[in-house]
Amino acid sequence: MTLASPTQPKPLKDEELRKINAYWRAANYLSVGQIYLLDNPLLREPLKLEHVKPRLLGHWGTTPGLNFIYVHLNRVIKKYDLNTIYIAGPGHGGPGIVANTYLEGTYSKYYPNISQNVEGMKQLFKQFSFPGGIPSHVAPETPGSIHEGGELGYALVHAYGAAFDNPDLIVAAVVGDGEAETGALATSWHSNKFINPVHDGAVLPILHLNGYKIANPTVLSRLSHDELESLFVGYGYKPYFVEGSDPADVHQQMAATLDTIVTEIQSIQREARVHGFTQRPQWPMIILRTPKGWTGPKDVDGKKTEDFWRSHQVPFGEIAKKPEHLKLLEDWLKSYKPEELFDEKGKLIPELAELAPQGHRRMGDNPHTNGGIVLRELTIPEFQKYAVDVPEPGKVEAEATKVAGKFLRDIMRFNEETRNFRIFGPDETQSNRLDAVFEVTDRTWAADILPEDEHLSPNGRVMEMLSETCCQGWLEGYLLTGRHGFFSCYEAFIHIIDSMFNQHAKWLKTTLDIPWRRPIASLNYLLTSHVWRQDHNGFSHQDPGFIDHVANKKAEVVRIYLPPDANTLLSVTDHCLRSKHYVNVIVAGKQPALQYLDMDSAIKHCTKGLGIWEWASNDKGSEPDVVMACAGDIPTLETLAAVDILRQNFPELKVRVVNVVDLMTLQPKGEHPHGLSSKDFDTIFTTDKPIIFAFHGYPWLIHRLTYRHTNHHNLHVRGFKEEGTTTTPFDMVVLNDLDRFHLVMDVIDRVPKLGAKAAYVKQMLQDKLIEHTHYIERYGEDMPEIRNWKWPY
Structure with a gap:
């Protein structure tokens, strides 16, 4: 079977091809403008040094590819009426996503001062990587984002987290080829073994190979077509290749490929939703090969730039010292022919504006990317009924997490129909004494199931994979798109996700100051099998330092709880699951231990x-x-x-x-x-x-x-x-x-x-x-x- 797609038909008529290419030119123009321009946004006068930012920051190399993908996703969203969100994995693709949300009108909706005219475009350019402005990566300030671009490796796992229990959603996850070298991303490809087309949405991975990272070639870009195909078939995907540098040809390839893939996704889902889940599908993906810095300067100062690592960040920056660089910038910007793209007032011309979806079908305005909007409250039973009877302090024993497991079991049961609560952990739910949840659900598993397997089902809602990073990423994607979750882990090994916690805590802190961002459910950790009862596993399993790491973050978003017994653990767990926009860390033991407080005393103690x-x-x-x-x-x-x-x-x-x-x-x-x-x-x-x-x-x-x-x-x-x-x-x-x-x-x-x-x-x-x-x-x-x-x- 040939999975490559260059021989596919050309679905775009000449006029449609012209418009799509023009829209892409507009996005590229706005992206370059954000990196370089302080004034004269439409070049209506000769470009001067004072029109250029004194400090040039940002990343160009990945941006034209992100813009290319965005415009093609817009096309299929309109054609098939898709509910789609866009996750930009390449770290500093911010100019492209900002440009596209501006072109579709979403950016001006959330930031009225960035209006769709010359003055608004000037503000759009100035604010980028500028004091008092916005970061150079896709950030919480960017409409349509759930993925912080400041850290690489988690785009795909966030996409899968967003797709779980979101049956109508397609998550387009762009994976940069530099990002693809990270361990977290390499593991994330296996997330397709946990997706059920009956009640989950679909993830469309788009591996964007442009050849280089900051100053080196990337590993995957130097693999042959056959090696790449074998690799991703081995992961369980059906890879489609879109390759080239000629825009007209690559536009046709991408359009044909997306038409095929959307049809395949819909067919997979329809079959499963009519006949039930029978076997793991071979989900489609795209391997897109285009030049790094596509449409940018071919060379600068006699050195190759386009299709090379030199285009990774700012292709040239010595504008004040080298007058020829100012001319090079002007020629580059004019190559997109902005006078053909924007009207006299500076607004995108109507024939191009109509290419974007409308309302919430715009990827920048999809409600799932502002999870608090679609968040439904959990149905939580009264935790008091799970209380351990403590007639006198310090005389009876119980296993705290085993008691909490019964509480979590019934939360799972009470929210079975809404499917908005999952438990996550690296193969430790049973070890951590939370196995009561298996009375009402199984572990999520869409791969092969053997007769002797226990508690595995494609319909399960306990997410276990021996990868803390995948569990964390799934949970983040799940929370950021408006659901609730709970993560249990051995205390020593939660450190594996230290940097992921950092980014999520920063996201929460930043969004507190963004009025249109709605609060999401808290990220709740239960750390058990802790330092003082890892006597059997030894020194490697003995580390309580995660709470130090958490305590470093802003007080507005972090909470740390150390309940001494089962009843206090119940009270704390109930509080954390009801809370919004925090990271809650609970540390509690799983071994039989003395109990100190009856439930009434525990509630009062935890409240104080x-x-x-x-x-x-x-x-x-x-x-x-x-x-x-x-x-x-x-x-x-x-x-x-x-x-x-x-x-x-x-x-x-x-x-x-x-x-x-x-x-x-x-x-x-x-x-x-x-x-x-x-x-x-x-x-x-x-x-x-x-x-x-x-x-x-x-x-x-x-x-x-x-x-x-x-x-x-x-x-x-x-x-x-x-x-x-x-x-x-x-x-x-x-x-x-x-x-x-x-x-x-x-x-x-x-x-x-x-x-x-x-x-x-x-x-x-x-x-x-x-x-x-x-x-x-x-x-x-x-x-x-x-x-x-x-x-x-």
């Missing part, structure tokens, strides 16, 4: 974010001698066990126990909306008493959050200090000095009133640590008094 646990304290009615603070399930356990030792040995000591669920409450109120006022912080933590803080993560994060508060100088934090191995659970805390014995010794060292008796207690604690080491080395498990400890009061 932190609080004094009166039942664990003995300072009521007086000043405490020491504050024992904790954040995280294992630090809470060790803190309470330490308090027990203190009570047994120093009954006169006044101890206040403070538990922190919402980590951001530790910041001053002026730094974070959840932060405590200085007065409230002083009331809870005192102004002059020692604070022993047992923390889930790296100790210095607590210092960062609290350093402005009055009593910071008395704060002593214990946490993970990069000591780990394959050992027992309790030995993990011992290795990091977070155990109950070290916490008690910290109190002894900081409360002088304990007097001479403290020396004997401290020696007893040191002996306990030695006893612990000998015991685990002999028996391979923790001492019974550690394993079986419960709150005794």
